[in-house]
Each structure stands twice: as structure tokens, then as C-alpha cells.
Amino acid sequence: MSDPRPAAAVSPALVEVRGLRTTLGGKVIFDGVDLDIPRGKVAAIMGPSGTGKTTLLRHITGQLAPDAGKIVVDGKNVPSLSRNELFDLREKIGFLFQNSALLTDFTVFENVAFPLRQHMKLPEDLVRNIVLTKLQAVGLRGAAELMPSELSGGMARRVALARAIVRDPMLILYDEPFVGLDPIALNQVLRLIRTLNDTLGITSVLVAHEFAAVSRVADVVYLIAGGKVAASGTPADLARGDSPWTRQFFGGEADGPVPFQYPARDYAQDLGFPASTR
Amino acid sequence: MSSVLDPKKPTTPAPSRGELSSLGDSIAQVGACALFLLAILAAVPKSLRYIKETIRQIWFTGAMSLVIIMTCGLFVGMVLGLQLYYVLSIFGGTAALGTVVSLSLYRELGPVVTALLFAGRAGTSITAEIGLMRATDQIAAMEMMAVDPMAYVAAPRFIAGVIAMPLLACVFNMLGIFGAHLVGVSWLGLDNGTFWSNMTSSVDVWKDVVNGVWKSCAFGAVVALIAVFQGYTTPPTSEGVAYATTRTVVFSSIVVLALDFVMTAFLM
Numbered sequence: 001m002s003d004p005r006p007a008a009a010v011s012p013a014l015v016e017v018r019g020l021r022t023t024l025g026g027k028v029i030f031d032g033v034d035l036d037i038p039r040g041k042v043a044a045i046m047g048p049s050g051t052g053k054t055t056l057l058r059h060i061t062g063q064l065a066p067d068a069g070k071i072v073v074d075g076k077n078v079p080s081l082s083r084n085e086l087f088d089l090r091e092k093i094g095f096l097f098q099n100s101a102l103l104t105d106f107t108v109f110e111n112v113a114f115p116l117r118q119h120m121k122l123p124e125d126l127v128r129n130i131v132l133t134k135l136q137a138v139g140l141r142g143a144a145e146l147m148p149s150e151l152s153g154g155m156a157r158r159v160a161l162a163r164a165i166v167r168d169p170m171l172i173l174y175d176e177p178f179v180g181l182d183p184i185a186l187n188q189v190l191r192l193i194r195t196l197n198d199t200l201g202i203t204s205v206l207v208a209h210e211f212a213a214v215s216r217v218a219d220v221v222y223l224i225a226g227g228k229v230a231a232s233g234t235p236a237d238l239a240r241g242d243s244p245w246t247r248q249f250f251g252g253e254a255d256g257p258v259p260f261q262y263p264a265r266d267y268a269q270d271l272g273f274p275a276s277t278r
Numbered sequence: 279m280s281s282v283l284d285p286k287k288p289t290t291p292a293p294s295r296g297e298l299s300s301l302g303d304s305i306a307q308v309g310a311c312a313l314f315l316l317a318i319l320a321a322v323p324k325s326l327r328y329i330k331e332t333i334r335q336i337w338f339t340g341a342m343s344l345v346i347i348m349t350c351g352l353f354v355g356m357v358l359g360l361q362l363y364y365v366l367s368i369f370g371g372t373a374a375l376g377t378v379v380s381l382s383l384y385r386e387l388g389p390v391v392t393a394l395l396f397a398g399r400a401g402t403s404i405t406a407e408i409g410l411m412r413a414t415d416q417i418a419a420m421e422m423m424a425v426d427p428m429a430y431v432a433a434p435r436f437i438a439g440v441i442a443m444p445l446l447a448c449v450f451n452m453l454g455i456f457g458a459h460l461v462g463v464s465w466l467g468l469d470n471g472t473f474w475s476n477m478t479s480s481v482d483v484w485k486d487v488v489n490g491v492w493k494s495c496a497f498g499a500v501v502a503l504i505a506v507f508q509g510y511t512t513p514p515t516s517e518g519v520a521y522a523t524t525r526t527v528v529f530s531s532i533v534v535l536a537l538d539f540v541m542t543a544f545l546m
Contacts, residue, residue: 053369061422062416063421065420083426083444088424088426090421090423090424091424092423093422095419095420095422095423097415097419097422099414099415101414101415101416101418101419102416102419103416103419104410104411104414104416114423115423115424118423118424118425119424163423178468271460
């Protein structure tokens with residue numbers, strides 16, 4: 001448990017992070033993070049809010065450069081890539097945004113077709129078939145002609161998921177994929193993530209809070225807290241784990257290594273009482 | 279600013295300062311805008327792939343501005359007709375009305391007033407549109423789909439501004455001359471033949487008409503650049519977008535009028 005790299009990482013890793021250090025707005029986000037996302041597996045990144053899980057995804061896709069450290073994706077060190085090389089790499093990565101980020105001027109169909117149209121010269125009926133297949137997989141084939149403004153949050157998320165997988169990328173990054181899904185949709189999305197992984201060998205990285213959902217789909221879980229990988233292993237390992245981090249996080253306790261309270265002045269003083277009466 | 283040019287920097291720009299607080303900030307903004315122009319120009323070859331998007335933007339910024347441009351052109355021409363008829367009648371020179379109206383429109387009023395109207399009509403909507411795309415992560419989503427937003431979003435709107443503005447200015451001039459004719463000839467009773475013949479004999483295509491077209495090309499570039507830049511660098515908040523649209527109009531107007539003076543001095 002003290003070794004941040006799990007035993008599952010014997011196969012060469014698709015994503016390798018070494019000595020990652022990041023400071024954003026004067027706040028230390030990562031202070032020496034090492035982790036491996038094994039090829040063809042589903043890895044989950046978990047951790048308390050504000051520990052930089054989304055930031056980690058932005059590092060992996062080159063949207064944000066770290067202060068120090070290496071992030072190797074498919075053999076390429078992301079921070080040292082040129083803009084064109086970065087775009088070449090991103091063509092092979094699917095990204096599900098936390099807020100879906102659908103293009104509001106296009107229909108659902110055109111949103112999902114967008115990556116296909118931009119990068120491949122495919123005949124129109126093939127584009128149609130691919131898009132409808134992906135929409136069927138997320139249960140929204142019937143919504144193809146709707147505009148994004150007509151969708152609920154959960155539906156928009158599933159459209160964004162269809163868009164992320166439309167080109168069958170080698171790596172899919174999911175930023176909070178389970179938020180806003182009802183139990184039926186959640187089940188289907190979990191099954192979809194697993195199927196993509198099993199049938200196409202797609203590597204997936206999930207950022208999520210829901211341990212119950214994660215434990216059904218993930219092969220490897222990394223718990224990030226305090227700027228470091230606090231624990232890692234299979235979901236079962238973590239559930240059994242006895243490190244204070246895992247106990248607090250999975251037990252949902254307010255007391256522990258992760259403070260529930262955002263750093264603040266003394267409570268009594270803030271309310272105007274003399275500090276000694278506390 | 280580096281955030282705009284460099285994909286490795288955060289895609290969300292630095293938090294809003296609201297208004298520009300100091301001279302240093304203003305200079306930094308001008309420099310950032312100049313760098314942004316270079317980035318747009320560099321993205322123009324790539325944006326040729328999105329020619330349909332460029333055409334859509336020409337339609338949106340050009341064709342959709344026609345009503346306001348034509349209405350304003352007509353009224354500006356009618357006012358010019360009235361005012362200049364009055365002034366010229368003092369010197370007994372009302373026969374020169376067509377000449378004076380068309381020269382002032384071609385050389386000055388056409389390009390400048392069109393640019394100011396364009397900033398209000400098309401510039402603000404460009405800024406608000408891009409600002410909202412930024413706030414809802416659509417720009418970041420394009421980046422993640424390996425579609426360069428500089429080529430897909432910024433460059434088409436810039437090109438559309440450069441193409442649409444001279445066309446709009448020509449329409450403005452046409453309606454302006456028509457308005458002056460309406461007032462001068464149909465209402466105040468000037469001779470129709472004198473109005474047109476004096477105009478055609480003293481307006482030079484290259485010195486007057488084409489110079490005006492150059493001006494409006496430059497104004498189109500400046501207004502579109504400012505609009506796209508403000509939208510692209512706006513903080514992703516409702517207040518940020520509000521400030522950005524205001525700044526688009528304010529900065530566009532100032533720069534257009536200043537540039538007009540410089541260009542007039544050089545094109546004289």
C-alpha cells in the first residue's frame with residue numbers, strides 16, 4: 001500500500017506520471033505524484049474535492065503544463081510536445097468534460113459527428129451510421145435532432161460521452177462521468193465503459209467520487225490527497241485498506257488527514273467571541 | 279495572454295480586473311492584442327479548411343447587418359443633403375451638392391460610420407458569442423477534439439470582418455447618395471443632371487472610392503480583431519462577458535477614429 005504503483009502495472013503503462021509538481025494560484029496541487037495508468041485497463045482517480053483530479057486530466061491532455069515532472073502518454077512526454085504534436089496526440093484521446101461542453105449551435109447528431117467530420121473524410125452515410133451507433137449505446141438515438149439546450153444535464157453528459165468515444169480513441173478520460181445520472185443511466189454508462197474496455201481494449205481514466213460505482217468498473221484506483229498518491233490498488237484493496245486516508249475517505253468521516261473545513265480563521269474569533277471561550 | 283497562444287498554459291484566462299486599472303495594464307493589453315493578431319494570421323491557412331464556417335460568418339456579420347447599415351446610410355445621406363444644401367446656398371454653390379456629398383461619403387463618412395455601426399452590431403455579438411463559448415468550455419472541448427479554435431473560431435470571424443466591412447461601406451455610400459439625391463433633387467428642387475454630372479466629373483475612382491475601400495478593409499480588420507480578442511480573453515463569468523462586450527465597442531470606436539486620422543494623412 002505504501003508503494004504508489006500497484007502490482008497491476010506489470011504491463012507497460014499507457015500513461016506514466018513521474019515526479020509531478022504543480023502550483024496553481026500559490027496553492028500546491030501536486031507535490032511529487034507518481035502513477036501509472038496500465039494499458040487496456042480502467043483506472044480511477046479518486047480524492048477529496050480540490051485535490052486536483054481534474055487538473056491531473058488537464059496535465060495528461062496538455063491543456064495545462066506542470067511546474068515539474070514527466071507525463072508520458074503513449075511514449076510521448078506531453079509537456080515537451082509542440083502544438084501540432086499535441087493535436088496529433090489529442091486525436092487519439094477522448095475527453096468527457098465535467099460540464100459536457102457540447103457545442104450549443106449544433107444538434108446532438110452534429111455534436112457527435114463533429115470529431116469525425118473534422119478529421120476524417122468519410123461518406124455521409126457512414127458518418128450517420130457511426131453516430132447513430134454511438135448514440136444508441138448511450139440510449140439517445142431518438143434525441144439525435146434535439147439541440148443541446150433541450151437536454152437535461154444527464155442527457156447532455158451521455159451525448160458528451162458518445163462524442164468522446166465516436167472515434168474509438170486509445171485513451172478516454174472521464175471527468176466526473178456519474179454526476180447527474182439516474183440509476184438506470186448510471187448502470188448503462190458503467191456497462192458501456194466496461195464494454196469499451198473489454199471489446200476494444202480502450203484504456204480509461206475515471207475521475208469520480210462514487211466509490212460504489214467505481215468499484216464496479218475500475219481495475220486500479222488511485223487515491224490522491226495532500227498533493228500525493230495517498231493509496232492505490234484494486235478497489236477491493238482500498239476498501240480493506242487501513243491507511244488513515246482510505247479510512248477517512250471511504251468512511252466519509254469529517255476527522256482525519258483530510259480537513260473538511262477550508263482553511264479559515266479561528267471559528268470563535270470569526271463569530272466575535274473571545275478565542276478563550278471556545 | 280500567453281494562455282491564448284500557448285495550449286500548454288491554462289485555457290481559462292486570468293481573473294478579471296474589471297476595468298483596466300493602470301497604464302501598464304493597457305500597454306500589456308495592446309501587446310497581447312498584437313500577439314493575438316499574429317496568432318490569427320498564422321491560423322488563416324489552416325482556417326481555409328473551414329471555408330463553410332467563414333462563409334457563415336460573412337453572412338452573419340455582413341448580410342445580417344444590412345438593414346441597420348442601409349437605414350443609417352439613407353438617413354446620413356438625407357441629413358448631409360439638407361445641411362450641405364444650406365451651407366452651399368450661402369455661397370450660391372448648391373450645384374456642387376452631389377460632389378460634396380459623395381466625396382464626404384466615399385472618403386470619410388462611409389468607412390467610419392459603417393465601422394462604428396459594425397462594432398455595435400456585429401462586434402458585440404462576436405465578443406459575446408466567443409465569451410460564452412469560452413465560459414461553457416466549448417473552446418476547450420474543441421482543443422480536446424484536436425480542432426484548433428484559432429482556426430475554427432477566431433480566423434473565420436476575422437476574415438469575415440475584413441470581407442464584409444468594405445461591402446457594407448459600399449452599400450452605405452450608395453444609400454447615402456440616394457438619400458442626398460432624395461432631399462436635394464426630389465425635395466429641394468436641384469437639377470437632376472447637374473447633381474449627377476458634377477459628381478461623376480469630380481469623383482476619382484482610385485483616389486476617392488478605392489481609398490475609402492482600403493480604409494474600410496483596415497477598419498474591418500481592427501473591429502473584428504478587437505471583438506474576437508475580447509471574447510477570447512474574457513473571464514468566464516457573466517460580469518466578464520458584460521465588460522468584454524462594452525470594451526469591444528469602446529476600443530473599436532477609439533481605434534477606428536484614431537486609425538482614420540492616420541490613414542487619411544497617409545492616403546491624402
